Amino acid sequence: MLDDVDHDLLALLQRDASRTLRDLGDEVGLSPSAVLRRVQRYRSAGLLSHNVAVLDPRHVPEVILSVCLVTIEDDTPEEGRRYRARLLEAPEVQQAYEVSGDYDYVVVLACVGMRHENEVAKRLFQQDPNVKRYTTLFVLDPVRTGVAVPTREPARGRAPAGEVRGATD
Amino acid sequence: MLDDVDHDLLALLQRDASRTLRDLGDEVGLSPSAVLRRVQRYRSAGLLSHNVAVLDPRHVPEVILSVCLVTIEDDTPEEGRRYRARLLEAPEVQQAYEVSGDYDYVVVLACVGMRHENEVAKRLFQQDPNVKRYTTLFVLDPVRTGVAVPTREPARGRAPAGEVRGATD
DNA sequence: TCACTCACGCAATAATGTTGCGCTGCGCCG
DNA sequence: CGGCGCAGCGCAACATTATTGCGTGAGTGA
Incomplete structure (x- = not known):
């Protein structure tokens, strides 16, 4: 299913989808092509539907x-x-x-x-x-307008059940 | 301010921000570089804040x-x-x-x-x-989840191309 | 052990984004 | 009337990025 890198990538892409593959790769410790292949996988799985520009x-x-x-x-x-x-x-x-x-x-x-x-x-x-x-x-004030979806429970002091940290070197 | 092409571009970008400049240009009748310059203008004006990936x-x-x-x-x-x-x-x-x-x-x-x-x-x-x-x-069913903002009132049966700016209210 | 699969990195290639330049249309003032 | 300056455009060179093919190594099960 989804490993740690996937979760990280999805979080990054939801925050800013115009970053370069190299940039993303540096952040998660992968080569640009590997990042691209993962993103393509998300697309064909229907997880990642499309990219949109956000207006203020x-x-x-x-x-x-x-x-x-x-x-x-x-x-x-x-x-x-x-x-x-x-x-x-x-x-x-x-x-x-x-x-x-x-x-x-x-x-x-x-x-x-x-x-x-x-x-x-x-x-x-x-x-x-x-x-x-x-x-x-x-609406008097749009305090926040976003569509970011968490793909896993954010680590808040304790580890989510059933998840094992993979080695990242 | 914003002309017709701007409105069209913003609508297109809000629907799909991963389209190519040439592609967008063909649709609105502009060259890729002209499209880019407009988009850059939106960015520096703070209108267009960023691009995000949308998860289903x-x-x-x-x-x-x-x-x-x-x-x-x-x-x-x-x-x-x-x-x-x-x-x-x-x-x-x-x-x-x-x-x-x-x-x-x-x-x-x-x-x-x-x-x-x-x-x-x-x-x-x-x-x-x-x-x-x-x-x-x-939420039982997320019928629609989006953040697209109309930049002008959609033409609904009235003259769309005229753009006669009068007192709007 | 071997065969198989999967994901990776690397490097070549294709596509796209980006910038400088000269042109044109238009409004404005001399 | 005519020249001036601005703003936006297209074109074409250029830089950056996305994309693909290929070989490698780790993991898995027979």
Whole structure:
């Protein structure tokens, strides 16, 4: 499966994907070609899906982020699929999670200006017959916006169970 | 400011940042060097902050995403700064938004296994004296996870090419 | 032991990013 | 009106980086 080097590489790539293969190799103790082959492996395994440029929302004028908490009326599998497809159609939907708990969906919108936000919310939530109710939380400060996923529990003083440190020389 | 080509480029880069300069140039009708210079401009303006690799959470075993809705006890500027710094320290915090409305913060956690999730939630929310209460919504399906920001309102049925800049509101 | 596999490093090659240069269109002021 | 300067472009040389083929050594199981 994934060894220590893989975890390190994935963490590095999630932080900055424009580093050079040599650079990455130096950091994890591998040659550029070895790094490339590992990365290609992640790609073909579907683990690493693609690279994206990250914009600083603070530097995009008029951008409004908002978090919408949605409760669905009829939670059948069929309607669920339909609604998720509907969410995926909208480019303003930055993130959408189907959740368990007090709500059914958490949707993060990124819109340009209040009018735009209103239009999208109306279209996705207010006008949808399957939405029972929804609440909008406007983002005052995007403290952190990222999509980095930990591939293993970070070592916080103790070693994760079942993991053996390999020799690194 | 930003012209049409800029908007197109930023949209393309946010979708896939590993495309070649020539490739991008062909799409927007520019030479590779011209594309590069524009991208460099975005960087030095702080608009484009960095490139990251995106992992598919579905392919990372044991990963649990959760959305935490947090209500703060004492919302002074000083305590706000302290709490945000605390959130930024934790690598498990994927996204954190300070919001207005029914809650004060929306925090998305990415953890490896339930035990990890519990430990982090306890540390960030339960044990913090300034957190009045919080709710955790566990993510059943990450319908979409992205950070693409629209730089202008997408043309929806209206004239796209005209770009007649009037008072926009 | 032997055969097999897998991942590695090295080195050649292909592709891409990067920079300097001259050109052009445009707005501005003499 | 005409010259000036700026800003952005394309082109082409150049530097850097990604990519691939090949030989090697470690690990594994028959």
